[in-house]
Amino acid sequence: MKRAPTHSYPGLNLGRRHASADKASEVVTFGFWVFLMSDLVYFGLMFAIYITMIDAQAGGPGPHELFDLKSIFAQTLILLTSSLTVGLAMLALKYNLPRWRIVFWFFVTLVLGLSFLVLEVRDFMSMAEKGGIPQRSGFLSAFYGLVPLHGLHVTAGCIWLIVLGIQLRIFGLTDLLMSRVVRLALFWHFLDLIWIGIITIVYFGGLTYG
Amino acid sequence: MDKRSEMHRRERRRYVIGYGGSLLLTFAVFGIAYRFGIETKGVYLAISLLGLAQLIVQLVYFLHIDRRRSSREDLDLILFSTMVLLIIILGTVWIMGNLAVRMHTFPM
Structure with missing residues (x-):
């Protein structure tokens, strides 16, 4: 086997073809990775609070009344697919495909991200209808501290997608913008990792132990 | 030129494999939950192990983290x-769980 391609930061690297952008990405992407890991610790705290609060339902509605697994399943598939499409955008960038391909995959990712948010907000609304509001119990406070925090991250990612898509159309593939695409892809993949934690601990854990 | 499109194919396949693997694990998790219910601890153990597997699949195939x-x-x-x-x-769960037992709010 030939020498493996150089790999100097997390995520898909831009490679030798975009040598200057690749070099520019090295340090900032590692810095961004440090940010993501500290964000992970923040999420971890919210997970810890949720786990200790599972039993603190204070007679209010619990996981069995509130969680809708069908909707969670749909959200999981949507977010997973968007993780693939943001990867395809990265590949289009790396292999110099026409710029519209990158913007196209950005658009698909954005649509998927927004559909995820719509389903999530619908879930929160139906929970609220059943009396599942944050101030009802410790369990619900912990739930609303954690899951919408992830939703907020997805919202930020959607805004980032829009802004970066517009910038790409206007300015073309400058080094700076390419290295921003690298970080956006990392951020988006990271959100999918957090979501796996949420379905495992918040939803399935809540249903098992709540 | 050829080498480059081959690299492209290979890296794209990597994403598709990661997607397929994650999809499979997701279906397995929800399938187990649907088939066996989510009441017992054994089922939950299986679900959390599959979740862990999916984390690793995505770290390797999407985030390109390896050794x-x-x-x-x-x-x-x-x-x-x-x-x-x-x-x-674990520290939080340990301390708060212990506290709950001492306060008799949590039968253990």
Whole structure:
């Protein structure tokens, strides 16, 4: 086997073809990775609070009344697919495909991200209808501290997608913008990792132990 | 030119494999939940192990984290953050669980 391609930061690297952008990405992407890991610790705290609060339902509605697994399943598939499409955008960038391909995959990712948010907000609304509001119990406070925090991250990612898509159309593939695409892809993949934690601990854990 | 399109295909296949693997694991998790219900601890253990497997699949295939020397630093950072996380989470659960037992709010 030939020498493996150089790999100097997390995520898909831009490679030798975009040598200057690749070099520019090295340090900032590692810095961004440090940010993501500290964000992970923040999420971890919210997970810890949720786990200790599972039993603190204070007679209010619990996981069995509130969680809708069908909707969670749909959200999981949507977010997973968007993780693939943001990867395809990265590949289009790396292999110099026409710029519209990158913007196209950005658009698909954005649509998927927004559909995820719509389903999530619908879930929160139906929970609220059943009396599942944050101030009802410790369990619900912990739930609303954690899951919408992830939703907020997805919202930020959607805004980032829009802004970066517009910038790409206007300015073309400058080094700076390419290295921003690298970080956006990392951020988006990271959100999918957090979501796996949420379905495992918040939803399935809540249903098992709540 | 040819070499490049071959590299492209290979890297695209990597994403597709990661997607397929994650999809499979997701279906397995929800399938188990649907088939066996989510009441017993054994089922939950299976679900959490599949969740862990999916985390690893996505780290490897989407985030390109592996044990190659060049990406070791990223892996080190993940492992260190995971350690901090485990201390926080397990410590919290331990202390708060113990407290709950002492306060008799939590039959154990």
